[in-house]
Amino acid sequence: MACLSRLSLTGFRCFETVRFDFDPGLNIIQGANASGKTALLEALWLLATGRSFRTTHLQQLIRHGEEEAVVFAQVGVHRLGWARNGAHTRLHLDGDSVRTQAALSAHLPLQLLTPESHRLLTDGPKRRRQFLDWGGFYHYGDFMAVWRSYRQALKQRNAALRQGLPTSLVRLWDGQLIDAGARLDTFRRDYVAALAGPLEQYVAELLPELKDELSIHYHSGWRQSLSLAEALEAGWAQDQLRQQSRIGPHRADVRFRIHGREVEQVLSRGQQKLFVSALLLAQAQLFARARGEAVILLIDDLPAELDGTRRSRLLALVKNLEIQSLVTTTDLALIPGVEAAHTLRL
Ligand SMILES: Nc1ncnc2c1ncn2[C@@H]1O[C@H](COP(=O)(O)OP(=O)(O)OP(=O)(O)O)[C@@H](O)[C@H]1O
Ligand SMILES: [Mg+2]
Secondary structure: OOOOOEEEEEEOOOOOEEEEEOOOEEEEEEEOOOOOHHHHHHHHHHHOOOOOOOOOHHHEEEEOHHHHHHHEEOOOOOEEEEEEEEEEEEEEOOOOEEHHHHHHHHHEEEEOOOOOOOOHOOOOEEEEEEHHHHHHHHHHHHHHHHHHHHHHHHHHHHHHHOOOOOHHHHHHHHHHHHHHHHHHHHHHHHHHHHHHHHHHHHHHEEEEEEEEOOEEEEEOOOOOOOOHHHHHHHHHHHHHHHOOOOOHHHHOOEEEEEEEEHHHOOOOHHHHHHHHHHHHHHEEEHHHHHOOOEEEEEEEEOOOOOOOOHHHHHHHHHHHHOEEEEEEEOOOOHOOOOHHHOOOOO
């Protein structure tokens, strides 16, 4: 089971040098504003994904006046490391340098809920593809290879289109694009189908007022009546004109409707947060079923947007899943029924 036992930060955001030890179950992290609660979760997210959920400029993570930011975590038997010096990032696994982020991600399956998480519903499709691909990556052994193959073909095809190369040189990439694209689509479609049951279950628990009104719509990124090969053929003239591959799995999306209307149009902010929580819990359940181990759930500022009843309900579901979780709050009184043993103060 993935269990985070320790996190060390050096020169990371507001932290000079700190070490945190965690419980295998629920960990409540309490601290005043600006005490570094979000920074702590951000450091973990960085190890798990290579990205920050707050900035695309990773230099900002280095503590002011320091040269380097270093993050280390002990997860099960593995030691995961990330260091940033100027524009250079180094990754380590069990003391050895590793080249790909996927090597670290494989050992740290994290899910994240923040006060910004409603953007999964309100922003464009990119976030929702990332959500699906998080699932795909951990659910299907060869997902990453297929995803990379598709990205490579797409990148090369787009470059050829932009350079105005002859048709034969642009469409040289179509075989790989169609092959990998169709497989990527199958993974995502299967994953959405598998997610539907657990999602309905968690929506019923967290948002009983929406029970039986939810529908899920997966869009593959091209017209459904056509195969990807046919769609590419039909779109070829437009691709040439726009100098860009406009259809395919890189345009995929998954939408959720209540009473036939998009969730982001009908749900309040608190409901949106609970809906995203239901999505993450559904993923966590699928993950556990498929892999026989558990994800680690990070919840930044749990009380934000949620009333007392909904806070307790969400926390009860997290506890029921028996996964490790890190939950931050400014004030312990906002999280009822939590034992002090689980509390870490910043
Ligand atoms: N590169 C940096 N160097 C030094 N300090 C930084 C750096 N980046 C951010 N900080 C500071 O780190 C502090 C912690 O920020 P963080 O957002 O983690 O706090 P928080 O506990 O989540 O607060 P809140 O309860 O308001 O969400 C802030 O005061 C911020 O200004
Ligand atoms: Mg914060």
